[in-house]
Amino acid sequence: MWQWILTLDRILRGQTTQISALREDKFDIPIYGMAVIIQTLGAIYGLCMGLFSISPGGSGHAMQIIASMLKVPALFVCTLIVTFPSLYVFNALVGSRLLILSVLRLLLASLAVILAVLASIGPIVGFFSFTTTSYEFMILLNVFVFTVAGLLGLAFLLQTLHRMTILRSEASATSMTQPSPPEPEMGPLEHPREHVLARHVKTVFRIWVIVFGLVGCQMAWVLRPFIGHPNQPFTWFRHPDSNFFQAVAKAAIKLFS
Amino acid sequence: MARGIALRRSLLWPIDDVLRGGTSAIARESSLNVWRMGGILLACGSFHGAILGSFIGHGSPRLAQIIYSAAKIPLLLLVTSALTLPSFFVVNNLLGLRADFIASLRALAASQAALTITLASLAPVTLLWYLSDPDYSDAILFNAGSFVIATAAAQFALRREYRPLIQQNARHRLMLRVWLAVYAFVGIQMGWVLRPFIGDPDMPVSFFRPNAFTNAYLFLMHLILGKL
Secondary structure, X not given: OHHHHHHHHHHHHOOOOOHHHHHOOOOOOOHHHHHHHHHHHHHHHHHHHHHHHHOOOOOOOOHHHXXXXXXXXXXXXXXXXXXHHHHHHHHHHOOOOOOHHHHHHHHHHHHHHHHHHHHHHHHHHHHHHHOOOOHHHHXXXXXXXXXXXXXXXXXXXXXXXXXXXXXXXXXXXXXXXXXXXXXXXXXXXXXXXXXXXXXXXXXXXXXXXXXXXXXXXXXXXXXXXXXXXXXXXXXXXXXXXXXXXXHHHHHHHHHXX | OHHHHHHHHHHHHHHHHHHHOOHHHHHHHOOOHHHHHHHHHHHHHXXXXXXXXXXXXXXXXXXXXXXXXHHHXXXXXXXXXXXXXXXXXXXXXXXXXXXXXXXXXXXXXXXXXXXXXXXXXXXXXXXXXXXXXXXHHHHHHHHHHHHHHHHHHHHHHHHHHHHHHHHHOOHHHXXXXXXXXXXXXXXXXXXXXXXXXXXXOOOOOOOOOXXXXXXXXXXXXXXXXXXX
């Protein structure tokens, strides 16, 4: 377990995605270990999110906490299962030399970044869950936190794919026989300056990121409730009804009226 | 005699260092700097809290309110910091600022210490105000004013400590702004939950108000919407 935590630490620090490390094909993170880390971090955030149910404004159903602890990791794992095939296809289309296991590793690393950000904001969400009686406020706060975490994780994914694609173009160039000078250490979200990715590849990445976000939102809607409505009995799932964006807009309108 | 001087020096030096911006120099000698800042925060925060809670208006002194307020000021700052530090750490990592994390932490701790030192230095003025004006709402306004002054002092200390970091890497500026926004967001709610700090003389002494576990922002929004 300690080794897995150290791997997460290396991912967050950007050590696993330095161009020099990628060039030597060292993007070698344990798939099983990352899966466990993702489950654990998701459960931590689920706990903070579910605290609303036992707060003075909540429904009083403690089962919601258990449900949220299971559902937050499930949300990401299910989104991964749904989007994995299309990512692999797009990845091949943009000309990356990544194999299927490498794509899986990259996705798991991105999910680990998303969940690490989520879990780190967890204490703040837990505090607000416990000191807020407004269900709508908690919905909007959680949507905001998921958005921030998602954007950071997807920025990590795009940046790493970008770096890997650079390596592909380097490998194909004949003038790369001489050893290149060592690069300074970069943050995982930092953009390498000297390389420019082709415009169509960037477009493909951007479209894919939007698809990933939309699938994530819809998955969250399928798996709801995460917070638990104060006036409704505990259920594992709700009936299909409306959609994610309408519900968020409704919550915002109710909050500000 | 010599022992007395040594004691005074060991007590006052850290405070003097925070005010003069010498905390980085100490840090090179001692890894306990952040803990020392915590000690200052506890001591000065409790002192100011005790003075804050000593408001009596036309009534009689209330020891429980003094103890509660003495506990609440350090609690407000420490718990808010504890809630915001995990995300500060993770985002620092993602922005590639891990190497400077201890220095950033030291800057945050120094600014919190500066806040409580300034509050403690204003405590005699607070006492004079309490003795000269028994009105509760005036006391609230006065203390709001001293918090604004102390926050300005803390900002001054924070920017001074962060300047070398920002010169090294401009992304520290972004990180600092994000942290300030998150800290203020959590701190305002924490302050709301931990009310009362002064204690209305016409109400019984209690650690939490009956409606403590509600949302400060929604309360404010409904107040504004109600006025419109």
